[in-house]
Amino acid sequence: MLFNSYTFILFFVILLFLHYLPLKWKVKKFNLLIASYLFYSAWNPVFVFLIWISTIVDWFSAKKIYNTEKKIIKRSFLFLSLLTNLGLLSFFKYSEFLLDNFINLLSVFGITFHPAMPDIVLPVGISFYTFQTLSYTNDIYRNKLNPAGSFLDFALYVTFFPQLVAGPIVRATTFLPQCKWPKKPDFEMIGWGASLFLLGLFQKVVVADGLLAPVAEKVYDNANIPNTITAWAGTLAFSGQIFCDFAGYSTCAIGVALCLGFVLPDNFKYPYAAIGFADFWKRWHISLSSWLRDYLYISLGGNRKGTFRTYNNIMATMFLGGLWHGASWTFVAWGCFHGFYLIIERVLKKIIPSSTIWSLSPVKILLSSFTFILVCFTWVFFRSHNFKQAFSIIKSMAGGNGQGVNLLSTYDMITSFTMIALILITHWIMRDRSLKEITLSMHWSLRSVIFSTVLILIIFLSGEHHAFIYFQF
Amino acid sequence: MRSFISSFKKNSKKNWILTWCGTIFLIVIIMFLVEFFWRKAGHVPKVIDDKALWAIERSKINFKNPKTVLLLGKSHIQVGFSIDTFNTICPDYQIFQLAIAAGASPVAVLNDLAVNTDFNGIIICEMSTEDFFKKNWGTQQEYIEYLYKNYNLNAQINRQISTFFQEKLVIMNPNLNLYNILENLVINHAFPTPQHVIMDSRRDYYADFTKYNRNKKNDRLAIFNFLESKYRKQFDAKNNFSISTYNKPWVVPLKVEDQWLYEAEAVVSLAKRINDRGGKVVFVHFPISKQMAAEYPKNLFWDRLKKDSSVEMIHFFDKKSLNQYYCPDGAHLDFRDTPGFTKSLINELIDLNFIE
Numbered sequence: 001m002l003f004n005s006y007t008f009i010l011f012f013v014i015l016l017f018l019h020y021l022p023l024k025w026k027v028k029k030f031n032l033l034i035a036s037y038l039f040y041s042a043w044n045p046v047f048v049f050l051i052w053i054s055t056i057v058d059w060f061s062a063k064k065i066y067n068t069e070k071k072i073i074k075r076s077f078l079f080l081s082l083l084t085n086l087g088l089l090s091f092f093k094y095s096e097f098l099l100d101n102f103i104n105l106l107s108v109f110g111i112t113f114h115p116a117m118p119d120i121v122l123p124v125g126i127s128f129y130t131f132q133t134l135s136y137t138n139d140i141y142r143n144k145l146n147p148a149g150s151f152l153d154f155a156l157y158v159t160f161f162p163q164l165v166a167g168p169i170v171r172a173t174t175f176l177p178q179c180k181w182p183k184k185p186d187f188e189m190i191g192w193g194a195s196l197f198l199l200g201l202f203q204k205v206v207v208a209d210g211l212l213a214p215v216a217e218k219v220y221d222n223a224n225i226p227n228t229i230t231a232w233a234g235t236l237a238f239s240g241q242i243f244c245d246f247a248g249y250s251t252c253a254i255g256v257a258l259c260l261g262f263v264l265p266d267n268f269k270y271p272y273a274a275i276g277f278a279d280f281w282k283r284w285h286i287s288l289s290s291w292l293r294d295y296l297y298i299s300l301g302g303n304r305k306g307t308f309r310t311y312n313n314i315m316a317t318m319f320l321g322g323l324w325h326g327a328s329w330t331f332v333a334w335g336c337f338h339g340f341y342l343i344i345e346r347v348l349k350k351i352i353p354s355s356t357i358w359s360l361s362p363v364k365i366l367l368s369s370f371t372f373i374l375v376c377f378t379w380v381f382f383r384s385h386n387f388k389q390a391f392s393i394i395k396s397m398a399g400g401n402g403q404g405v406n407l408l409s410t411y412d413m414i415t416s417f418t419m420i421a422l423i424l425i426t427h428w429i430m431r432d433r434s435l436k437e438i439t440l441s442m443h444w445s446l447r448s449v450i451f452s453t454v455l456i457l458i459i460f461l462s463g464e465h466h467a468f469i470y471f472q473f
Numbered sequence: 474m475r476s477f478i479s480s481f482k483k484n485s486k487k488n489w490i491l492t493w494c495g496t497i498f499l500i501v502i503i504m505f506l507v508e509f510f511w512r513k514a515g516h517v518p519k520v521i522d523d524k525a526l527w528a529i530e531r532s533k534i535n536f537k538n539p540k541t542v543l544l545l546g547k548s549h550i551q552v553g554f555s556i557d558t559f560n561t562i563c564p565d566y567q568i569f570q571l572a573i574a575a576g577a578s579p580v581a582v583l584n585d586l587a588v589n590t591d592f593n594g595i596i597i598c599e600m601s602t603e604d605f606f607k608k609n610w611g612t613q614q615e616y617i618e619y620l621y622k623n624y625n626l627n628a629q630i631n632r633q634i635s636t637f638f639q640e641k642l643v644i645m646n647p648n649l650n651l652y653n654i655l656e657n658l659v660i661n662h663a664f665p666t667p668q669h670v671i672m673d674s675r676r677d678y679y680a681d682f683t684k685y686n687r688n689k690k691n692d693r694l695a696i697f698n699f700l701e702s703k704y705r706k707q708f709d710a711k712n713n714f715s716i717s718t719y720n721k722p723w724v725v726p727l728k729v730e731d732q733w734l735y736e737a738e739a740v741v742s743l744a745k746r747i748n749d750r751g752g753k754v755v756f757v758h759f760p761i762s763k764q765m766a767a768e769y770p771k772n773l774f775w776d777r778l779k780k781d782s783s784v785e786m787i788h789f790f791d792k793k794s795l796n797q798y799y800c801p802d803g804a805h806l807d808f809r810d811t812p813g814f815t816k817s818l819i820n821e822l823i824d825l826n827f828i829e
Contacts, residue, residue: 006634007627042627191489210652411656444488448495455500459644460507460651 001042003197003252004205011039012256019260025182029152032160032260039161040124047123050088055158057084058133062140062147074141081137085130093127095120097327125165127324131291133158136172138295145172153179160262162253166246168267168287175262183261195439195451196255202454203248206461211419212241215412219393220383227404229413231396237416238383239376240423243272246285272375273427275367277341280375288324292317311346315339325382330390334381341374365428372424504644511643515667519646520639520674522574524616525632528624530569530676536592539751540566542828543592545582546599548574549759552670552678553806554597558815563828566595570676573613578604580740581614583754587743593751595827597818598744600756602769605737605778636674679808682801730773737778744784753827755785757818760795762803785825792821 001008015035019028037048061077068074090098099115106113136157139145148154157175219226219234226234250267257264267287274280281289297317303310315336322335357363377394384390396404408416439447520526535541542559544550551572559568571582579598586592603609639645647653649665657665669684744754758775769775771790779786789795794817798810806814822828 001627005627005631007631010630010634042625187486187489191493194493444491445495447492448499451492451496452499452503455496456503457651459504460649 001039003249003256004201007042011035012259016259019183020185026152028182029156029179033152033156036156036159036161036164040159040164043124044121047126050092050123050126051129051159054085054088054130054133055155057081058137058158059148059151059154062137065137065140066147078137078141081134085134089126089130092120092123094323094327128167128169129158129164131169131288131324132171135169135291135295139172148172148176149180160257162256162260162262163264166249166253167285168250168253168265169291170264170287174265178262186261189261190259192436192439193255193258193260195447196258197252198255198451198454198458199435200248200251200253200255201458203244203251205248206457207419207423208241208244208248210461211415212237212244215408215416216241216383218407218412220385220389222407224407225392225401225404226396226407227401228396228399230404230407231393231401233408233413233416235376235380235383235393235397236420237412239272239372239379240416240420242379242382243268243423270427270430272372272424273368273431274371275364276345276371277338277374278345280371281338281342288321292321296320311343314342314346318342330381330384330387333387333390334378337378337381341378368428508642508644511649514664516643516646516649516665517667517671518640518643519648519668519671520636520676521647522672522676523632524619525624525628526636526674526676527571527573527616528620529629529632531571531620532624532629534569534592535567536590536594538567539594541592541594542566542568543586543594543596544568544570544572544599545579545596546572546757546759547577547579547601547604548572548678549601549761549804550597550599550757551672551676552680552808553759553811553814554599554818555808555811555815556675556677558812559819562816562819566828572599572676573616574678577612578606578609579613580604580610580743581612581617583740583743584610585617585620587746591750592747594753595822596744596747596752596754597822598754598756599759600740601758601761602733602771602774605733605740605774607736607739610740640674679811680805682807730777733769733774734777737774741778741782741784748784753785755787755822755825755827757786758788758790760789760798760800760806760814762800765803766790785827787818787821792817794820 001011015031018031023031037051040051041048058081061081064077065074103113103115136145136148136154140147148157153176156179157170157172160170160175163170215237216234219230220238247268254264254266265287267285269283269286271280271283274283297313300313300316301309302313318335318339319332320335321338322332325331325334358367377397380393380397381387381390384393392401395401442450534543542563544554549572551570551574554570556568556570559566572579573582579600583596583598586596635645643649648668653665657663667684669682670678670680672678744756747754771788775786775788779788787795795814798806798814801807819828
């Protein structure tokens, strides 16, 4: 079920009504759980079984890990949890990729192998909920968390519909305590939650789908080689599209959860205003980057085992981070470029002495712009269908494709450059501010005018409907 | 830690209630004014076609009822055949519009009905000569894939709510969204004028060619609005579509008309399969202009297939009652002509014992 669909609005209105009826808290949580399964079933009811497998295995594994003192038993059940979740993820997401690579490897040695290719449908959101449940068993194994009080709470944590299919990846430490006490109707929470939902829809429907997706598609879904300006316009459009698409979903999810009385963690903090890549990853898909840091990078040794191992760990983390996004080497390349930039940044920070010059605004803007340009180059790999296309577009962006053609109209160019400029300015202005504080400081009538304008734009500017990009991950 | 969007700090309850009441009030006022403006300018509510609407019609079919009539084809039959007229003349029959204006050839839909169902009713399959070419067979396949892979209760409910609003409100017409308004203002220096083609929830089109303006982009694209680059891309991708039930060895003839005949026989085999289980399929070539018809001379293509075909075929050129209608844009009938044309076609079908 898409947030930007009539069925979701209908579903949510009914759910909100049920949620605020004077019922027992346990009944309300049960309602939320059923609603979450219904929400997921709207794509494919069969795949609810996968969520059940993940939920049941992790519930029992966590109990066993917590209740035993024996290290070997703890490890065995952690292994069971990892095997189940990563096994499901690998089967559904990486089978074809692995088989393809195996075939290619054999062909290097002159062996021709033509197996029947499996036609496996990728369950929506599997990458998100498997990581979420894995964090639960890992936290219990590391004695950072006690098991959930009830199976209902745990099942709701795994399945809670606002963040089920595209994040944020919520930690049990954040969610489970919120299941303890009943939620009462709270107009402030509902009011702010609805505002966030509106903002998220605006980002998705108007900016990502309506304005930027058509421009990016004309460049990236085209067999012709673009000229320099077209390649830049298409890549900038995609940079804006992927931010508005994904941040839009997260904002909607946070808003919907707030309306139900649950607080989810922020997933984006104006990432295109980042100065450097370490800063970028503290602002972009925060719930994933912190997951990778806590459960992968630190588990590999983090920065505790010398400079070389640190760089190695960064690269391995970003390699897997890239692979998490999709079963394709272009996603791996995207992750590796980010790993490479993070390493270079670390090296430069060691070499270049600290100075007050770095805190000057013009220098900050310059560094932020440089970071953004490098991020744009990595997006080329993320969006391209293959390496050939990626290198061709990068060559065009660097001015090396003299025979590239103009694939965009003047209107498309203006849309792309204007929108990305507006996004960058907004990110820079909002860099260290809270949207909530700004909204609350407004008079209610001004808020009404802004909200109605946003709503009008959603109604009258909605373009062709696209699924959220991150659903495929 | 500073929270950027989801932090929660108490603000007056009254303020939030006022904010949202104010928002709803403004929205209602603005929408009412815009709706009033467009209606005053002559626009009427219009249902927008898509795969979900097609799938809803497809899922209504009773495959066991021999008095079910399916309309297959493209925009020619969607515009040129009047469902209301049919229902008046043949009240005992159930009719469903499964033609797809965006698709060039209905072979994929015919193939689905022949192979994947036990349908034994009546199929009026609108085919232009070029629709028999193998390269065009797969152009409606994406609708079949959508039906089997993506269509579900959620899609159905969403589409039904969408249809409800589109039937009631002009502002729900995507052609009147701000992009199109801006584009019209820039190109034509005017607001969009009412379109000459409208569709209802049964997917029945009405083309009023007195409102047709050949020079306006919106009008040119009203029927063929999918035939843009995106559609072309999908079109190319579907060229591998083949009819799995046709087992004759594939050959590469020298002349285009021979190749066409060879490929057309495979299409006829699908119709025959339905006929063999008690169904009735007729291929109908709808009226087009003489210039368009000259591209594929009837004697070299259509007549050669018809000569040996075990399936009924009607070409508008061969029937005086069907050949008296003028297509203002070269390929589609005006809504004033469709009742007469439909009546004539029904008479032809009665003569063929398709309809009692």
